[in-house]
Amino acid sequence: MAEMNEFMSSNVVKDFTKDIQQYNLGPLWEAIPEVMNHTPKPQAIPYLWSSELIEKKLMEAAEIFTPERGGERRAIYFQNPGLTYRKPWGWVSTTQSLYAAVQLLLPGEEAPSHRHTQSALRFITDGDGAYTIVEGERVYMQEGDFLITPKNLWHGHGHPGDKPMIWMDALDIPTIYGIGGTFFEPYEEGLQQPNVPDNFSELRYSGGMVRPVGDDKFSVAPLANYKWSRTEDAIKGLMNFDPDSINGFAIEYINPTTGKSANPTMGTRMQFLPKDFHTKAIRHTHSTIYHAFKGSGYTVINGVRFDWKKGDYFVIPNWAWYEHFPAEDSYLFSVNDIPIMERFELEKEEKMESNNGYQKVTGEFKADFR
């Protein structure tokens, strides 16, 4: 072995390694340890963006920018500092595979319709009164609502209300860009107009635990809006029993025609963590983007403590250890890439066995610019 290591670092190997690269050829003997690592080593890093920063920058953007054709949306995305090397625009990556952003729509504004091969979802964090029109269905949005726009559906927004609306967007842009599957099409007439009654799918699915007869065939978006009141009720039902040691009281948004994730490429959850309920540490193949919807607390990610409060966003990269500790009753909304991992049969998890299932805290997160 020692002889082999010596040979691999000899000038014969070094010179040849250098030689082939000038012909756009690559030495696998050098690359293997770095690109075929034993466990996932994402370049995305754990990170947190505070509500103050997000709000300040959105309000500044409102002074400068309107969501007209050309710019399309007043959205500011969460660029993972570990993925800025991706060109162009860090591939707008919050994790290896997912994009997340905050979007602001002011009263009286319209964002034109378009469609694309990326799937999108929205979680309403502030305000009400705005609507989205997805494939001809106008849906009014309120705080806590979760909406989906799977790939290739026309969608645009309008705001007849009187307060600014802010929501979280998440899309699979880095995945689709990375595999070369991007198509984008603007709707020529600006904002597509409704062609069914308002809140059509929400009304059709008023029952919650039932579906309309005839909806047993697959449909990509049978339900456009998952209302906060229903999500809250579902979680309250779980609270009659003990919380899960990893997730607390958590629900997953699903497509009622399949029982699978509401969006084909992204999983979405809402979880309630009661005050002082310290979840056990786990790591898994998929990555997760969190929005602290209500409450405050901290999450330990790979030994580093990330303090969060209402309105903050933070990211847990692939295969990073994490555990939550809520300082008060808290709701966390999260987006993950489980459906992508499952399609490749790569989803895997490991629970921490040592130290009673908790990490040792070795540091605290501070954003560079503070």
Ligand SMILES: [Fe+2]
């Ligand atoms: Fe879009």
